[in-house]
Amino acid sequence: MSALPPLALYVHMPWCVRKCPYCDFNSHVAPESIPQQQYIDALLEDLALDAGAAQGRSLVSVFFGGGTPSLFTPEEVGRFLEAARALVAFAPDAEVTLEANPGTVEHGRFSGYRDAGINRVSLGAQTFDADQLRTLGRIHGSGDIARAVEEVRSAGIDNFNLDLMYGLPAQTLQQAMADLDAAIALEPAHISQYQLTLEPGTVFYHRPPPLPDSDLIWQMQQDCQARLAARGYEHYEVSAYARAGRRSRHNLNYWQFGDYIGVGAGAHGKLTWLASEERDRFAIVRSARIKQPREFLRRAAADRVSDRFQVEVADLPFEYMLNVLRLTDDFGEDDFAARTGVAFAQIAPAVAEALRKRLLQEAGSGRWRVTELGQRFLNDLQALFLPERADGRQSGRTTAA
Numbered sequence: 001m002s003a004l005p006p007l008a009l010y011v012h013m014p015w016c017v018r019k020c021p022y023c024d025f026n027s028h029v030a031p032e033s034i035p036q037q038q039y040i041d042a043l044l045e046d047l048a049l050d051a052g053a054a055q056g057r058s059l060v061s062v063f064f065g066g067g068t069p070s071l072f073t074p075e076e077v078g079r080f081l082e083a084a085r086a087l088v089a090f091a092p093d094a095e096v097t098l099e100a101n102p103g104t105v106e107h108g109r110f111s112g113y114r115d116a117g118i119n120r121v122s123l124g125a126q127t128f129d130a131d132q133l134r135t136l137g138r139i140h141g142s143g144d145i146a147r148a149v150e151e152v153r154s155a156g157i158d159n160f161n162l163d164l165m166y167g168l169p170a171q172t173l174q175q176a177m178a179d180l181d182a183a184i185a186l187e188p189a190h191i192s193q194y195q196l197t198l199e200p201g202t203v204f205y206h207r208p209p210p211l212p213d214s215d216l217i218w219q220m221q222q223d224c225q226a227r228l229a230a231r232g233y234e235h236y237e238v239s240a241y242a243r244a245g246r247r248s249r250h251n252l253n254y255w256q257f258g259d260y261i262g263v264g265a266g267a268h269g270k271l272t273w274l275a276s277e278e279r280d281r282f283a284i285v286r287s288a289r290i291k292q293p294r295e296f297l298r299r300a301a302a303d304r305v306s307d308r309f310q311v312e313v314a315d316l317p318f319e320y321m322l323n324v325l326r327l328t329d330d331f332g333e334d335d336f337a338a339r340t341g342v343a344f345a346q347i348a349p350a351v352a353e354a355l356r357k358r359l360l361q362e363a364g365s366g367r368w369r370v371t372e373l374g375q376r377f378l379n380d381l382q383a384l385f386l387p388e389r390a391d392g393r394q395s396g397r398t399t400a401a
Helices: 036-054 074-087 109-116 130-135 142-154 173-185 214-230 249-255 293-298 313-324 333-340 348-356 372-376 378-383
Strands: 007-013 059-066 090-100 120-126 160-166 190-195 234-237 240-242 259-263 268-274 282-289 305-310 360-362 367-370
Touching: 007 036, 007 249, 036 074, 036 259, 036 268, 036 293, 059 074, 059 249, 074 090, 074 109, 090 249, 109 142, 120 142, 142 160, 160 173, 160 214, 173 190, 173 214, 190 214, 214 234, 234 249, 249 259, 249 313, 259 282, 313 333, 313 378, 348 360, 348 367, 372 378
Parallel strands: 007 059, 007 259, 059 090, 090 120, 120 160, 160 190
Antiparallel strands: 190 240, 234 240, 259 268, 268 282, 282 305, 360 367
């Protein structure tokens, strides 16, 4: 590794109006009065703790995720961004994204977010079907989505994403396509469309709703991908589609094994440290903050880190491939070596096996791309790169970025 990878900043805002039954994110029902000023102060303390990890780099992106970041006022978001710039440099063209729930959008508020420094918005639409919105526990109606989009556009923010799900309870193919058509009609720059999955610890996991069968879900995915391609949306990651030049730079940094500082309750970070004397020596360190907002606020900054560890060299190939294989772009030997510092020879047998199974295909000299079959059986493809244990069997570790 001769240079550090790009650096991003993730800011976790943990509160929601209501916890959705499918959600396994670190989100918590908001108190009657969110301690906004106290939490922003804590975020800045968090950032100051890891600011040295920039090591001369500027932030290429900032992402306010949650939870529901739009529960915070533009003034507090702006206060954080202004102070953050004094701690870590921002690239002149840094992408700064705010997640928002259409049900929490107030008239004129996005103008305040724009003035605060937000230049990209991600709206959690999920579905346009009124019955499905109630089933999913969403607080907004289908009309709120269009109104939120209009508010974003009126503020002069034309770079926005719509989150959309398919494979919803008892959903038909026609309903899934109707949802997608409604989203496309709003002309977002980016669409994130992903399958509803029943995650452990959620209400839906313990009381599963009736979901479409796997064949129907696969048909939904195929038909939606075709419709998106026909409407000018490039499929560049498992669940991400973008107009030309509007890929999510923040998420791309994750998938390309870039670095990111994570601040806020439950936030995770990945940072690469280079030895000052020897530029070929480095360590990749992962960290996590305490999840519970109340406990997070109670502790001093240094005590909020619940976990910090150096990734073992044996795990780096799998961690890299776990991310990069989600992309439709090709990858190569040089990319792998530059981001992991591991010799390509370590994964050459797994690449050969993936080629044999037609999960990967050649994309030029020393470069490969995931096939359609590989996209469908992505877990099987990623598993080929799991580290070997001492007994020769593959590890079951599934650490994700």
